[in-house]
Amino acid sequence: MRPLGKTAKSTAPSSLATTGIDVLPDGVLEHILGFLPSPEAVRTCVLTRRWRHLWRHATGLRVSCLAGGEAGRDGPPSPKRIRDFVDRILLLRGHAPLETFELRFCTFDEDGDGDDASCLSRWLRHVVECKVRTLRLENVWVDSFELEDRPLVSRRLTRLELEGLDLKNGFCDFSGYPSLQYLVIESCEMWDADKVSSESLKHLRMTSCIFSKDSSTVIHAPKSCFTEAEWTFVQGSCS
Structure with a gap:
């Protein structure tokens, strides 16, 4: 029988903190996040406080303009959404080291101002500064x-x-x-x-x-x- 005046201590938080994927060190989690499509990696920030900024140090960035990408499962994202997403994610992660940058795209030039080439060049210069080791660029549009x-x-x-x-x-x-x-x-x-x-x-x-x-x-x-x-x-x- 428990002595009067004393209550049982909950062990749930400590047990949760030491089981499953959370037992892995940050570096391993950042490596795992690097294999996910970047939008999915970013969404892990809502899991717990520890996960809030892990995605910023993911060793890979993988962005696709195809259905199921930044626009979710309802269809392909707009060129502006792709452009804003990549600009934002590069800004927030700064110059954290990067192993892989993979981009499957069609166009970023929603306004027809011909600025999509300079936009891509800006992203490439940024990931090069992050010491990227593997770079993949795939244009899925009909025209080159x-x-x-x-x-x-x-x-x-x-x-x-x-x-x-x-x-x-x-x-x-x-x-x-x-x-x-x-x-x-x-x-x-x-x-x-x-x-x-x-x-x-x-x-x-x-x-x-x-x-x-x-x-x-x-x-x-x-x-x-x-x-x-x-x-x-x-x-x-x-x-």
Whole structure:
């Protein structure tokens, strides 16, 4: 029998705090959050006080303009919503280290002002400053998306995947990526790309790309030990 004047102590809070996923350290949780679509990772902030800011340090950012993305399950988000979401999430997380940045998009240019390329370039510069190691850009629109004709510089980037983009000479100069080892280019227009160059590249895959019929595109990757160029539709030549 419990002595008079004493009450039983509740053990529920302490037991809850030491069971399940909450027993994992912050670094592990941030790594797990990095595999979730970014909107879902952000929503974990409502779980408990501990989770309020964990998403800001997630090791991956994964954003999609397809149905089930930022607009929930009712349909694809508007271009403005995509743009505002990415701007906001990059602002709030600051320059926390980033392993992966993955973006599946169609357009951010809801007003037709042609500012979507500069918007994407701004995001790329930001994630490069976060020392991103894997970068994936996939344009799911019918027309190719024209990137700004300027190279990026990153000492940490090791893997780059590009799909559905219009690549220019400046962007195809990968000499600013001294750690780049894997390069995937799919369904890209390379009319104005005279040369694809990387001194560090070890694995190269190019499929379904379109080249200029009036000039050749030179691929310079002296350390590459595996090159795949299957199912490539070429208007012109590539050497």
